[in-house]
Amino acid sequence: MTATLEQTQSDLRRLVNLVQQGEGVVITSQGQAVARLTVVPRATPSPDRQALTDYGVWDSVSEMKFVKVEFPPEQDAGAALVGLMRRGRVTCLRDGTFILPFPALKWLQENRIPHSVLQQLNQDDVTQALRDLLAHPA
């Protein structure tokens, strides 16, 4: 649609709403097209940055929870490890289980990787588990 400069000035909010809904608005002055209202595209982080953003909260949220999971088939464990280790911390334990930040569950579900959640952990649990290993090495 077209709108004169005067119409644009008096009705800018409605025109912006139209643009956001996909309508094109050309602004005219003295019968000539002089400008166009366009939507500003939403900034999309690069894939790597997106991955870090997805899981970047892991270190900054004090109440972040963790989960201990297992993957019945070894093949699924491999797919999970490769996918998650590029997004955040993955701690592997001798019994075949993995400690993951809670948001990793969403990634597992999105990627349809079968898994069982064995335990929910908080930061203290994870720290204690690692300290126990240090105090009582294999």
Next chain:
Amino acid sequence: MSHRRYEIYLPTRHNDGSPVGAAEFMATRQELVAQFGACSFFPEAFHGTWISQGQTFEDENVRICVDIEDTLENAAFFERLKPRLRSRFRQLEIWIVSFEIRVV
């Protein structure tokens, strides 16, 4: 007893650009957890570029971290592990560093 942190930097792609498979990482994980009980994988946000014999290689790395007792036996384990990792990940070199840590 003093403690030491070992860090292994592994590529996610071979030098020809093909992705490293899950089996290579799982085998490495298995060796470390069997020896030390646990290990942690961390993403490395930085991409590395290096030149060898006129060729440029680009790495996107994952860091494996293990905190263990500072013993000669443990040091020897990583000495033996390194050539296996070179072969497994088809790399000319694998970067492994260690430094003393103090658990407060």
